[in-house]
């Protein structure tokens with residue numbers, strides 16, 4: 001059989017430009033690191049030059065030293081907060097995806113229950129937290145519920161929007177070939193929703209940590225089995241500013257780590273096809 | 283492989299009927315009113331013969347896409363019926379028998395060219411292994427044999443359209459429905475793809491129903507042109523183009539071609555008289 005004529009080159013193009021790759025990756029790492037370092041150096045210099053007392057503003061070196069010295073006591077709090085955040089995030093992802101799918105596939109259910117979801121979203125967690133603390137015996141469970149509430153909504157709404165965003169004509173094509181509902185979901189709706197889902201995950205990751213920390217502040221828990229928020233509160237009562245800062249450093253490192261994992265995951269899942277993750281060349 | 287079935291698609295469902303030699307699809311008295319009150323089509327009656335290359339030509343909003351979607355069974359007519367012939371040998375409304383090409387390539391961006399073309403077969407349960415030669419053949423027919431592993435974003439507009447055609451052809455349909463498939467392409471690519479479609483049509487004993495805005499394209503391709511007018515959408519002329527096939531560049535510059543274009547243009551212009559058409 002004769003084949004169609006093509007003027008386009010007959011070999012697939014190599015898409016990822018390998019040439020720029022290495023230098024660019026180096027720049028991507030070096031630039032933010034340099035900025036960070038310059039900022040810390042300026043801070044250090046300012047504290048030293050103005051002789052600012054540590055109970056007002058500790059130098060970065062002192063914060064680091066405090067962090068190292070207190071690490072054994074901070075470590076358990078770090079794991080506590082991290083575990084709380086990740087569990088809340090996992091719950092939010094699962095429940096958001098599940099309920100979002102139900103909403104997207106059934107407008108009637110969505111109509112009935114969406115107001116509840118919005119209520120959860122618009123009521124400040126700090127206002128609900130005390131109630132949850134009263135109703136739920138286990139502190140950890142109460143904190144988990146708070147963090148979950150905060151992280152749940154972006155997963156829910158992004159899943160719903162994502163599943164509804166499938167191309168109209170592709171949907172018609174699936175109907176033309178008599179696709180089963182499961183096939184349509186699996187091969188069309190779910191992949192269409194993935195970019196929205198990943199965007200939701202980035203937001204939910206940050207919110208889960210915020211929820212975990214805020215809820216712990218409200219709980220005002222003290223004792224052994226507590227997270228970084230409690231360490232910050234304790235240090236603040238005792239006016240130990242360097243210790244506050246070192247706990248703070250750990251909190252923001254948790255946030256950074258979650259964010260980076262999300263970025264990496266998003267790149268893995270969308271990198272080869274979705275506009276948001278494709279680098280433009282030239 | 284194709285299961286023989288014939289029937290009438292009406293607002294109420296499929297009712298078996300109709301026998302007429304050569305006629306493949308009979309559209310009788312079809313109206314289409316949308317929920318918002320728009321009358322997209324009024325009293326459309328049309329016999330589409332087997333192996334015809336038929337073009338729907340008309341201004342924007344005259345119901346060309348609506349007619350095509352109804353023929354494909356994607357929307358039901360409000361009144362009237364669309365019958366598929368029993369005797370035509372074409373197994374009427376079977377999934378395998380219709381290929382649809384949209385105005386946009388409508389590819390899945392997350393899937394490779396191979397996966398995109400494999401989709402129709404996957405949906406009817408053909409295993410990847412069994413489908414492989416069919417997909418490869420379809421890609422070869424559109425000159426994209428080397429692009430199976432590539433993602434759609436790495437292709438030009440014309441190449442994406444070819445993938446879309448390969449996907450429509452992979453089930454070996456009897457009828458190919460095309461809704462302004464080349465409207466967004468440049469002139470050169472469009473001419474090339476016109477020739478490609480003509481070749482597919484003759485090699486595969488296809489019936490092609492082709493929607494277009496372009497007089498020149500419709501005359502070059504079809505042996506029959508249905509000229510339509512808008513508000514409400516209706517057929518105003520049914521023109522036979524009896525120039526012989528194969529048609530090539532020679533035909534494109536012939537006096538005969540020019541004469542047909544003039545004739546069809548005139549018919550099309552008459553649909554615009556006294557109409558505010560938003561092109």
Ligand SMILES: Nc1ncnc2c1ncn2[C@@H]1O[C@H](COP(=O)(O)OP(=O)(O)OP(=O)(O)O)[C@@H](O)[C@H]1O
Pocket residue numbers: 316317318320321322340341342343344345346347348349515
């Ligand atoms: N889903 C819909 N709901 C309501 N009205 C619709 C719908 N689809 C199409 N229409 C209307 O029906 C009429 C015919 O639409 P159709 O898309 O069939 O036109 P067309 O001839 O394909 O136009 P174009 O050349 O611009 O694609 C138009 O007036 C359009 O606004």
Ligand SMILES: [Mg+2]
Pocket residue numbers: 346347348461
């Ligand atoms: Mg149209």
